[in-house]
Amino acid sequence: MSRITYREALRQGLREALARDPRVFLMGEDVGRYGGTFAVSKGLLDEFGEQRIRDTPLSELGFVAAGVGAALGGMRPIVEVMTVNFSLLALDPLMNTAAALRHMSGGQFSVPLVVRMTTGAGRQLAAQHSHSLEGWFAHIPGLKILAPATLEDARGMLWPALQDPDLVLLFEQGALYNQEGELDESEVVDIRSARVRREGRDLTLIAYGGTLGKALAAAEQLAGEGVSAEVIDLRVLRPLDDATLMASVRKTRRALVVDEGWRSGSLAAEIIARIVEQAFYDLDAPPARVCSAEVPMPYAKHLEDAALPQVPAIVAAAKGLLGLA
């Protein structure tokens, strides 16, 4: 065990991947000289040189598409997009090309590319740097979507993502970069399963990325009130690990999804639909969700806090499911 931040864990993952496979390289805006917008890649330029730590122009469409091309050409690129909002400038290569290519070429071309980007609010960065669009990307067949919420996943998801033959989007929660803790070096990280992060009997809280910590805090508070909440960390947003979800929901008979995305047409909506489709007769209450308010993220701290899922709202919704409100 070693004490480390989420940012340092991500950097360790990058360093290990770069050291392990000469085909791996990192490119993106300010990943080199600047040291990474959020300092994730700090020091890597000195260690690996300009060929493998490539500062790009402000051309999200161009360099994400170039990442797709480089992957097709035999490399294992890691492309960093500063925030998920900026990735909207690069939707064409991600969706029209990379996600579709294998199927539309009749199985001839896979795109072994990893795109990392920051997601989520909580840092008063307002409406063009704070959204949680990973659930939106999770709509797209051909993509794999990862959301590391723990130090182990922050460090450990990158390598299996690079081993994966298809495009993987890795969403780093911006509010977690400074989170510090003990890294369990022995944990084996996969990129296929959801994990039970806390066991419980009375209801299942389903969370990921930035909402995992809040769900765990809510579970702790609920425990003080005699409610035993199980907490699931989705980890992989596409493809969803239905088996782990349903096993938990069948056991607790109640499900509450906590999702930083907007409610309408959200990942939370998809998860609830699956629970209803697959576990309806095991439920003791209608599944519920706590999502972000459906507004562009405001700047002022009190408004941003009000727009996001927070522990009291999670606790209240959980108690509502149990008829304890």
Place this chain on the structure above:
Amino acid sequence: MTNTPVSYPPEFARQLLRDMLRIRRLEERAAELYGEAKIRGFLHLYIGEEAVAVGVLHALNADDAVVATYREHGHALLCGVPMGAIMAEMYGKQEGCSRGRGGSMHLFDAGTRFFGGNAIVAGGIPLAVGLALAERMQGGRRVTACFFGEGALAEGAAAEALNLAALWQLPVLFCCENNYYAMGTALARSQAQTDLCAKVQAFKVPARSVDGMDVVAVHEATRAAVEAVRASGGPQFLEFRTYRFRAHSMFDPELYRDKAEVEAWKTRGPIHTYSARLKAQELLDEAGFLALEAEAVAEVEAAVAFAEAGTLEPVETLMNDVYTPEPQP
């Protein structure tokens, strides 16, 4: 212009004509089959522009990468994709080069490094830059040739890709097929700078304009440009001035251009002007021309027969290849 003497060995001189004829007859037949509803979806014909694909692709090595657009039947064919596999693809048959999943706009062939078949205008340009980046990083000498129309130069993707290729000095040959119309919008109605070479030179990519109706001029210019890419490692841009004789697609009533303009360009048609030159230089006689014609028609009919005899992918495998299958232990 079209009077440059043909100084190739006779066999190669005839090969250029043979390949233009192969594309022309393939596409004329495809248009008929579209009328018979054998081919559906969008079908974009290259008729009139054949000198570009033929001249360029004969100047590349077999292992160079090619990225093309949705008007790419000829490029696929010249890269070495069998005509039967192209026709079967348009028929939606699993013997097609994309197993019937792509259709006319999405021909692919990994074996010949033919990277499509890209139907988002300019989408292939930064993709080609990435392929060239991979080549550079792996120490290879192969060139990536990227085809796109003049309309693509209005897209941000083109600007970003040109900058990146020049900034990182990547081995890309940008091949702009300027047929003067982005679908129905004339160049001057969509781009303030209509001098495409000037536009590209602003990105510090060396650029040259070429008569795209003259297969010899195309071939010579491309040979020089490819040599420059291999020597310098950096990009080159060629503008091929050409013309689409047919409609944009099978749904286009052609309201946006004069019939007289089309007829004027047809007098410069790449096939009849080139065959006339070959005959004038006694590199080809009428019997030789007819033999090439017959050969092309026979290949097309064999391709149609192949497509007709092809089979449909079972619906059970619809979901295959959304993701790469995991290796079996």
